[in-house]
Amino acid sequence: MARLHLPHSLTARVLSAVVLILILGGLLVALSIWANGRLAAREAYDRLLLGAASDIAESVRIQDGAPVVDLPVSAFQLLAQAPEDRIYYAVQVPNGPFITGLDRDTLVDVPDSIGPAPLYFAADLNGEPARFVRIARLFAERDFSGEVEVLVGQTLRARRAMTAGLMRDALLPMAVAGILLLIMSWFVTRSALRPLEALSDDLIGRDPYDLTPMPSAGLPRELQVMLGAMNRFMGRLDRQVDTMRNLIADTAHQLRTPVAAIRVQAEIAQDDPDAPARKRALDRLLSRTRSLGTLLDQLLSRAMVIHRIDSAPRVAVDLREVALEILEQRDHELIAPGVEVRLEIGEDPVLVQADAFSIGEAAKNLLGNALRHGQPPVSIGAERAGNRAILWVRDCGPGPASNISNQLGDRFNRTAGSGEDSTGLGLSIVKSTAEAFDGKVEMTSDADGFRAALSFPVASKGNRP
Amino acid sequence: MIRLLFAFLLLAATSARAQEDTAQFGLGAERMLVRSTTDIAIIRPVLERFATQNPDLAIIYEQWGSNALFQHSRTACKTGEGAADAVFSSAIQQMVWLVNSACAYRYSSAETQALPAARRWRDELWGITTEPAVIVYNKDRLQDEDVPRDRFALLDAMRTRPDLLRGRVATYDIGASGLGYLFAYGDSLEATTFGSLIEGFARIDAVATCCSARIIDEVAQGRFLIAYNVLGSYVASANAPGVGVILPEDYTLVLSRAYMIPQQAQNKRAATLLLDFLLSAEAQKLLVDVGLVARLDEAETGLTPSARRFIPLSPALLVALDQNRRAGLFKLWNEAFNIETAR
Numbered sequence: 001m002a003r004l005h006l007p008h009s010l011t012a013r014v015l016s017a018v019v020l021i022l023i024l025g026g027l028l029v030a031l032s033i034w035a036n037g038r039l040a041a042r043e044a045y046d047r048l049l050l051g052a053a054s055d056i057a058e059s060v061r062i063q064d065g066a067p068v069v070d071l072p073v074s075a076f077q078l079l080a081q082a083p084e085d086r087i088y089y090a091v092q093v094p095n096g097p098f099i100t101g102l103d104r105d106t107l108v109d110v111p112d113s114i115g116p117a118p119l120y121f122a123a124d125l126n127g128e129p130a131r132f133v134r135i136a137r138l139f140a141e142r143d144f145s146g147e148v149e150v151l152v153g154q155t156l157r158a159r160r161a162m163t164a165g166l167m168r169d170a171l172l173p174m175a176v177a178g179i180l181l182l183i184m185s186w187f188v189t190r191s192a193l194r195p196l197e198a199l200s201d202d203l204i205g206r207d208p209y210d211l212t213p214m215p216s217a218g219l220p221r222e223l224q225v226m227l228g229a230m231n232r233f234m235g236r237l238d239r240q241v242d243t244m245r246n247l248i249a250d251t252a253h254q255l256r257t258p259v260a261a262i263r264v265q266a267e268i269a270q271d272d273p274d275a276p277a278r279k280r281a282l283d284r285l286l287s288r289t290r291s292l293g294t295l296l297d298q299l300l301s302r303a304m305v306i307h308r309i310d311s312a313p314r315v316a317v318d319l320r321e322v323a324l325e326i327l328e329q330r331d332h333e334l335i336a337p338g339v340e341v342r343l344e345i346g347e348d349p350v351l352v353q354a355d356a357f358s359i360g361e362a363a364k365n366l367l368g369n370a371l372r373h374g375q376p377p378v379s380i381g382a383e384r385a386g387n388r389a390i391l392w393v394r395d396c397g398p399g400p401a402s403n404i405s406n407q408l409g410d411r412f413n414r415t416a417g418s419g420e421d422s423t424g425l426g427l428s429i430v431k432s433t434a435e436a437f438d439g440k441v442e443m444t445s446d447a448d449g450f451r452a453a454l455s456f457p458v459a460s461k462g463n464r465p
Numbered sequence: 466m467i468r469l470l471f472a473f474l475l476l477a478a479t480s481a482r483a484q485e486d487t488a489q490f491g492l493g494a495e496r497m498l499v500r501s502t503t504d505i506a507i508i509r510p511v512l513e514r515f516a517t518q519n520p521d522l523a524i525i526y527e528q529w530g531s532n533a534l535f536q537h538s539r540t541a542c543k544t545g546e547g548a549a550d551a552v553f554s555s556a557i558q559q560m561v562w563l564v565n566s567a568c569a570y571r572y573s574s575a576e577t578q579a580l581p582a583a584r585r586w587r588d589e590l591w592g593i594t595t596e597p598a599v600i601v602y603n604k605d606r607l608q609d610e611d612v613p614r615d616r617f618a619l620l621d622a623m624r625t626r627p628d629l630l631r632g633r634v635a636t637y638d639i640g641a642s643g644l645g646y647l648f649a650y651g652d653s654l655e656a657t658t659f660g661s662l663i664e665g666f667a668r669i670d671a672v673a674t675c676c677s678a679r680i681i682d683e684v685a686q687g688r689f690l691i692a693y694n695v696l697g698s699y700v701a702s703a704n705a706p707g708v709g710v711i712l713p714e715d716y717t718l719v720l721s722r723a724y725m726i727p728q729q730a731q732n733k734r735a736a737t738l739l740l741d742f743l744l745s746a747e748a749q750k751l752l753v754d755v756g757l758v759a760r761l762d763e764a765e766t767g768l769t770p771s772a773r774r775f776i777p778l779s780p781a782l783l784v785a786l787d788q789n790r791r792a793g794l795f796k797l798w799n800e801a802f803n804i805e806t807a808r
Contacts, residue, residue: 069789073654076781084587086565087780100789103566105543126567157587 010196011189018185022178030171037166041159042131045082049133050118052078052089053152057137060091060099060150065143067093069100075152082158088125088132090151099148108151110134116147123153130155195219199227211238236310243306250425251299258292298365298425305358305429309436312355316459319350319382319391322360326367326380336371344381350389352456354437359391359454362433365426366393366452373400374450384458390442392453399443399450430454484527491516493523497735500538501553502531502644503722503757504678507702511751515742522735531556531643535563541729542568548729551736553593553722555696556643557778558650558785560723564590565780570726572737576744583777584721590778592721593743594757598648599697600711603684607691607709615715616658619693623665629690630669635680636693638673639798644720645673646794648694650785651718651776653794658715662693667801684708696720701756712761712768719761719775 055075060067069091079087088108090101098104106126113119116136123132132153139145195218202214213231216224265288269281323345332341352359363380370378374395382391427441430452434441439456488505490512501508505528516524529537531554541548542563554560563569569589577591584592600619602612611626613619623630637645652659665671672689674680677699680692685705700710724743726736742748752758761768776782784790 069787070793071784071787071790073781073784076779076784080779080781083582083779085780086567086587087783089783100787102562102783106566128567 010193011186014189015182015186018182022181026174026178029174030167033167033170034163037163037170038159040166041162044162045154045159046120046131046133048078048081049120049131049152049154050135052076053118053133053135053150056089056091056152057135057148057150060137060139060148062139062141062144066097067091067099067139067144067148071100079152079154082154084157084161085155086125086128086130088130088151088153090149092149092151094136094147094149096146101151108132108153110151125153125155128155131159195223199223211235211241239310240307243303247299247303254295254299255292258288258295262288262292295425298429301361302425302429302432305361305433308355308358309432312357314353314355314437316351317354317356317359319352319359319389319456320345322356322363322391323380323382325360326363331364332367332371332378335368336376339371339376339378341367341371342377342379344379344383346383348384350382350384350391351459352389352437352439353459354456358433358436362430362454363391363393365429366454369393369426370395370450370452373397385455387458388455389458390453390455392451394449394451396449399445484529484533486528488512488526488528490524490526491520491522493519493521495522495732495735496525497522497551497732497739498525498527498549499551499553499739500527500529500534500549502529502534502555503553504528504699504702507698507755507757510755511743511748514748514751515739518742519735519738522738524735524739530641531559532641535559535643538563538568538727539566541727542566545729548727548731550730550732551724551726551739553724554643555596555720555722556647557592557720557723557776558647558782559643560590560725561586561778561780561782562786563725563727565783568725568728570728570730570733570736572726572733572740574737574741576741580744583775583779586778586780589725591724591740591744592778593724594698594720594722594752595759595761596720596722596757597697597712597759597761598651598694598718598720599700600691600693600713601681601684601695601700602691602709602711603687603689604707604709606687612709612711613691614711615713616662617715619691620658620661620665622691623669627669632670632672633688633690634666634669634671634693635674635683635689635691636666636671637677637680637695638675638802640795641675644696645694646791647720647776647785648718649794649798651774652694655716655774663797663801671802673798673802678703681705681708694718697759698756701759712766712772714768714772716772716774717768719759719773721775721778722757723778 052075055072055078056069059070059072059075061070062068075089076087079085088102088106090104090108091099092101093099108125109123110132111119111121113134116138119134121132121134123130130153132151134149134151136147136149138147199214199219206214211234213234214227216227216231219227262285265281265285269278269285272278272281323343327341327343332339367378367380370393375397376395378393378395380391380393382389384390430441433439434454434456437456439454442451442453442455444451444453484500486505488509490509493516499512505526508526512524512526516522527549534552534554535556537547538549538552538559539562552560552563564587569587571588573588577585577588580591600613611622611629613622623634637648639646639649652662671693677696680689680695681700681703682705683689684692685703685707697710697712700708724740726733726740730736743752749758753760760766761773763769
């Protein structure tokens with residue numbers, strides 16, 4: 001089977017579909033009109049036939065014991081209503097004498113029938129298809145008793161002409177309507193597809209590096225959906241390109257100083273003949289290497305978080321579980337050995353639509369800050385406050401100076417107070433995470449201490465997958 | 466039926482002699498056979514003109530009696546042998562019968578399409594001429610006031626002056642002439658006068674005889690005073706100054722001689738050529754000259770349009786050939802007439 005090749009243009013597809021529908025519909029209607037016309041013509045001319053046959057049957061009388069026909073001209077004038085058609089007639093006693101007729105040598109196959117009811121049938125008349133009627137008249141005279149059969153037939157020319165005429169009259173307006181519909185559908189299709197053409201022109205003319213959103217005002221809804229999806233896709237691409245660019249720049253920038261320091265320490269350790277000094281240099285080298293490891297961890301963590309914010313699916317996350325998991329990982333025992341961290345969670349789940357990993361990383365950073373810069377005891381907890389779900393970390397210190405909390409989240413925001421193992425990346429992760437899931441970072445100080453919290457809108461039960 | 470059968474047998478035995486006369490027009494290589502009831506003498510100028518226009522044709526023209534021609538054409542149609550290339554007859558009911566029995570060849574041209582519907586049937590039969598059925602009388606022997614202008618006058622004359630008209634009124638023998646039968650049939654459809662006309666003919670011992678030319682001749686000589694239902698065309702061509710012509714004012718039957726091309730014709734091309742020629746303006750003018758196309762304008766003939774009864778080429782003419790109907794008409798006729806055998 002040959003494969004169906006759809007035309008490339010949308011206009012051509014719609015138009016060819018319309019043409020196909022019109023042709024199929026036209027064929028169906030034409031067929032039905034033809035059938036109806038044929039039926040109408042058949043009924044009309046069958047009545048003429050029957051009328052003529054009845055006229056002839058009426059004129060049969062019995063004379064001297066034999067049927068005689070006084071053939072009425074009116075019967076033939078009736079038949080001559082189909083002026084172009086040949087005629088056949090015969091009056092006879094079935095299986096008996098031929099009374100009168102056109103020509104006794106012209107034979108017509110009469111189907112078997114019983115009774116005087118009119119019987120219509122088709123047969124050939126001198127090699128031309130024709131339609132016949134047979135009626136019978138019953139006589140009960142003293143000298144003749146029985147049936148006299150009247151056969152009248154007519155060729156089909158007038159019937160065909162009438163069918164053709166009826167068809168022509170019905171099909172002509174239909175053909176005109178079909179052509180009008182075609183023209184109309186061409187215009188409609190063109191106008192419906194015009195925005196699409198404008199859009200594709202826009203896309204073709206666009207700078208391939210331009211990832212700004214396409215204007216969608218005035219477009220039909222179907223196209224707006226498509227354009228929205230495209231704009232979202234371009235936005236994500238744009239952000240990821242930015243992220244990657246930042247990551248590379250940050251990594252290069254961040255690595256340069258510690259690597260240089262490590263090299264200097266290593267050179268000192270190599271060159272210094274004094275054993276205690278070499279020991280000190282080696283210690284510092286170790287500490288520098290550790291801090292470089294932390295830095296790399298955080299860089300990776302941030303890259304991961306930003307990547308996941310754009311790509312990981314939003315699922316319902318219970319903030320209590322996040323807090324619990326952080327404690328169970330026991331990372332805090334490495335940062336601040338001996339400091340006790342308390343968990344404060346309630347009975348009820350605290351649900352948000354988010355990515356568990358990203359929130360976990362953000363919370364770890366908050367906890368790390370509290371352990372490094374705050375004063376014990378430190379506690380972590382999750383709670384619901386109205387329609388906000390909050391994950392918080394509290395310590396008993398005074399909190400950072402207000403200028404630090406104002407600059408919260410700027411990358412590499414390192415101040416004099418920052419230790420050499422601080423990167424300034426932690427809070428940037430926290431801030432990005434909060435914004436990605438429609439949340440915010442809240443920092444509050446009171447008499448008891450300092451609290452840093454991630455606050456998100458509560459996920460309703462319905463959103464839970 | 467026996468009569469028909471007899472005629473048929475006679476025809477089969479003597480088919481070579483069935484035609485009354487033969488003529489040839491043109492000396493071309495292509496042979497064409499025309500059979501007609503029209504007298505050669507009348508049609509001659511028309512066919513000569515046709516032969517001049519078509520020098521490649523040799524036209525054999527056979528003049529036949531209408532009934533013999535009908536029987537022969539019917540046999541030719543059934544057996545497929547001995548068909549003419551064209552048949553041209555004044556007994557148009559017989560031609561309608563042949564066409565109705567699928568014996569004719571279908572043809573259409575601008576000339577045939579120009580014919581009125583009454584003079585064309587199925588594009589297989591065409592009416593060529595215009596010929597009224599008239600009453601002729603002897604101008605010398607019949608006073609002007611005795612001349613019957615219509616059938617009622619004829620009836621009155623037969624009733625009031627039977628002695629004058631006894632044995633001196635003639636008409637066609639309907640048994641011998643298909644045309645005579647057609648006119649009698651046409652009259653029988655106008656039933657009111659027909660019955661009394663037959664009665665009147667019976668009362669004065671009218672004579673039924675054969676052949677237009679002979680009837681007109683005998684009227685001219687004074688053997689007959691009046692002849693009823695004679696073809697007007699023959700009077701026009703007979704060139705008999707002593708013969709007066711009446712187009713009956715109550716109604717005048719008008720006949721158009723029918724032309725048919727048999728299905729089995731050998732030379733259909735020549736037949737269609739002749740047909741188109743006969744319908745052309747030139748041939749129609751020639752036909753007017755020989756009297757086969759009568760001018761029936763009211764100004765010339767005094768005949769009102771409502772009195773003209775064109776006999777249309779229509780299947781209704783089949784009734785004329787119905788054997789019961791024919792038998793009835795013959796019975797009526799034979800009871801009335803003193804038949805002169807014409808042969």
